[in-house]
Amino acid sequence: EPEVTQTPSHQVTQMGQEVILRCVPISNHLYFYWYRQILGQKVEFLVSFYNNEISEKSEIFDDQFSVERPDGSNFTLKIRSTKLEDSAMYFCASSGDGGATGELFFGEGSRLTVL
Amino acid sequence: KNEVEQSPQNLTAQEGEFITINCSYSVGISALHWLQQHPGGGIVSLFMLSSGKKKHGRLIATINIQEKHSSLHITASHPRDSAVYICAVTGAGSYQLTFGKGTKLSVIP
Numbered sequence: 702e703p704e705v706t707q708t709p710s711h712q713v714t715q716m717g718q719e720v721i722l723r724c725v726p727i728s729n730h731l732y733f734y735w736y737r738q739i740l741g742q743k744v745e746f747l748v749s750f751y752n753n754e755i756s757e758k759s760e761i762f763d764d765q766f767s768v769e770r771p772d773g774s775n776f777t778l779k780i781r782s783t784k785l786e787d788s789a790m791y792f793c794a795s796s797g798d799g800g801a802t803g804e805l806f807f808g809e810g811s812r813l814t815v816l
Numbered sequence: 817k818n819e820v821e822q823s824p825q826n827l828t829a830q831e832g833e834f835i836t837i838n839c840s841y842s843v844g845i846s847a848l849h850w851l852q853q854h855p856g857g858g859i860v861s862l863f864m865l866s867s868g869k870k871k872h873g874r875l876i877a878t879i880n881i882q883e884k885h886s887s888l889h890i891t892a893s894h895p896r897d898s899a900v901y902i903c904a905v906t907g908a909g910s911y912q913l914t915f916g917k918g919t920k921l922s923v924i925p
Binding site for chain 2: 736743744745751757759790792802803805806810
């Protein structure tokens with residue numbers, strides 16, 4: 702069964718360092734998303750991406766964050782200068798031609814710990 | 817901005833019991849998702865609904881658009897159903913999912 706894969710599963714970094722989280726969505730999907738979940742809190746939307754551009758972003762997704770689909774298969778989330786409060790589980794998801802009303806397929810998540 | 821409320825927050829059931837988890841939201845939506853989060857953290861989509869009712873195995877999801885309410889039912893619950901169940905909604909014309917806090921279900925043998 703096709704799946705969304707994320708790497709790394711866990712990353713520990715020092716405050717101020719740049720981090721890149723990688724995702725390989727399902728190959729024929731068109732819509733891509735990043736979400737985060739701070740420990741003990743609810744999942745929060747960060748950004749959606751369609752047709753090689755951001756289609757929507759939340760207030761959390763400030764200038765420290767960027768997304769890219771560099772090679773047609775990977776979908777990356779970059780945090781330029783990490784802060785302690787960026788520590789969270791980051792989930793990538795993709796959906797087919799249903800977009801926001803289509804079934805979502807999530808990766809297993811990347812846990813980011815900022816020290 | 818949509819507010820998504822789930823009840824109960826925690827639920828403990830005996831194996832075999834019928835379980836209901838409720839979700840209400842404040843603003844009209846284009847779709848509602850029921851998700852399952854495993855103890856290890858991974859998230860799996862169970863249902864996507866825009867109207868009516870869907871069934872998959874022992875799971876049933878319903879939505880009442882007029883009342884802004886959805887329910888997830890589990891029949892003949894089993895310990896492997898133990899997980900956090902999350903309701904999330906997509907606003908009309910939006911890609912943004914708004915999530916509830918989740919319902920932690922524990923099914924005891």
